[in-house]
Amino acid sequence: MLDFPNWQNWIEKPSSIIKKLRQKLDQMVGVEIKLAEARSGPPTGMALNLEIRGEDFNQMSEAVEEIKQKIKNIPGLVDLTDDFDRSRPELKVIIDRDKASRLGLRARDIANTVRTAFNGKKVSVFRDGTEEYDIWVQLDQSFRSNQSDLSSLFIYTPSGEPVRLSEIARVDSGPSYGSIRHVDTVRTITISADAFRMPGPVLVMKTKQVLNKLDLPQGVTYQFTGEDENRKESQIFIGQALIIAILLILVVMVAQFNSIALPLIVISSVLMSVMGVIIGLIVHDRPFGIIMTGVGTVALAGIVVNNAIVMLDYVIKLRKKGYQRNEAMILAAAVRFRPVVLTAVTTVLGLVPIAIGMDIDFSRESIILFGAASASFWKSMALAIMYGLGVTTLLTLFLLPALYSLVEGGKERLRGLFSSKEIVY
Known part of the structure; x- marks a missing residue:
């Protein structure tokens, strides 16, 4: 393992060093070498x-x-x-069952004898006070070092007569699967x-x-x-979490606004935030990491709907006070501009240290460093929230009032259409 403690003084990145090492080590024959960056x-x-x-x-x-x-x-x-x-070599003992049966030998007996001779067998235990020692029976190494030793092994019949293994079986050698x-x-x-x-x-x-x-x-x-496989499982989990989060937000807002159209307008801000996430990943050339980018997107859904709710809630209050639709939207955007923007700015600034890999080295008198390798795992989440929130904040101030105007205008036209009809009996 190679350690690079003072990473801020790197002349070459670990990935570049690994590439050079791989080019040199790949020339070695018969050795399997794996190189990986932490x-x-x-x-x-x-x-x-x-x-x-x-x-x-x-x-x-x-x-x-x-x-x-x-x-x-x-x-x-x-x-x-x-x-x-x-490439694992193997010795196979092929038993002539006719010869073995005439001598009263079973395949199991022959196998047990061969196993005991070459692998050993525990036959008893020797006790010395409180200590116990296993007693094993096995051929000496000099009598089990090659194939001819196996062929010369004596197998004893039930009558006690010794028979060489070569008389009742043949020993074949060849390659076999190691596992x-x-x-x-x-x-x-x-x-x-x-x-x-x-x-x-x-x-x-x-x-x-x-x-x-x-x-x-x-x-x-x-x-x-x-x-x-793990990525697919995480993708399913994150997708389910996002759907559940959106459904819970819808349920709360339907109960709050007593309307279905307004919650759908608010949820549209979640789709806007996904656009921002994609833009951020493209700008920084980052892959869509299912875990951290997905977690950032789910967290972002809860943040962006807050701005939309604040905006629409104020528009509804102004409408109840007698303001016209367009007048209420313009005034709401002007009044809520500062809190919406400040909320987004403070959140984005709080994530900047993670996005740029900011680190504090306490071992060197609290020196602030940038580009820490340990921050790369969290960078995708930070970028997802930063860009998603930034894009959604701008669109909330302009696109959300337009969507509200379309929905309310449609409602007014429908009410006017039905109220203008006369009922004839």
């Missing part, structure tokens, strides 16, 4: 986690190699690997990779584009898991 926020897995599922390991292995060859050239994809262990991983009872090989200077969702999207062009063997399927 991330702020909750721990997450690798940006790309792709599970290849099926029943035939040969087909799955071919599919894994084909996929890795296709996606390895995606710009920004690094540390491409999989968890398929292909067989299952997910939901289905054989699975996982391909993993990380993203370098690229948002994880972008890497997943590019990988999906490559996979859509591949013709995988029949019975082999794939599924994106890991960070992508």
Whole structure:
């Protein structure tokens, strides 16, 4: 692990150093090396986690190699690997059941003898006062070091007659799978990779584009898991939270204003705030992080409706005092301009330290620093609230009165239309 304590004096950023190290270390053969920059926020897995599922390991292995060859050239994809262990040597004891049965030997007896000889078996416990020591039986290392030792192993029949293993079985050697991983009872090989200077969702999207062009063997399927799966779960949660927040706001305002149209006008400010969030992320070239940007958007919904409620509530009070519609809107915008703007400005200024990565180093006599790497996780939330609130504040003062005028004008025209009709009996 490399630590860069005085980050304000960096000549190169850690990402640049990692890139140079990766170029040099990738030349090493037979060694798997992963390089990653420390991330702020909750721990997450690798940006790309792709599970290849099926029943035939040969087909799955071919599919894994084909996929890795296709996606390895995606710009920004690094540390491409999989968890398929292909090269573990294995010795197989193939029993001749006819010969074994004639000697009264069962497969279980032969397996137990081989296991005891090579792996050992606990047969008793030696006690010395309060101490206990396990007693294991196992062949000496010199008698279990190669394949011929296994073939020469004596197996004792029920009558006590020794028989060499080679007389009742043959020993084959060959490669085997180091492990067989299952997910939901289905054989699975996982391909993993990380993203370098690229948002994880972008890497997943590019990988999906490559996979859509591949013709995988029949019975082999794939599924994106890991960070992508967590992102989808967070997206659903944030979406549900935003919908619940809007519904609760609507219920309260319908009860307060005794109207459905006015609460919908207020909720329109939430849509305006989303425009501001998108503008802020585009200006600062930030991805839409589901967690922090989503949390910022939900928090923003509660802030922006406050300004809209203040504005409309004052318009309604002026209308009750006898002011005309347009006159009431202009006066309300003028009177509420200062509190609405001051509320937005104080909120935005309070988030500026997070947005610019402001930090105080108490170990160096409270020196104020800017651009702290630890602030990057919170930056998306701060930008979402700052830009969303800024755009909504401006639109609230101009667009909200216009929407109110349209709604009220429509109501007045409808009332005039119905009141002008005569009822004839």
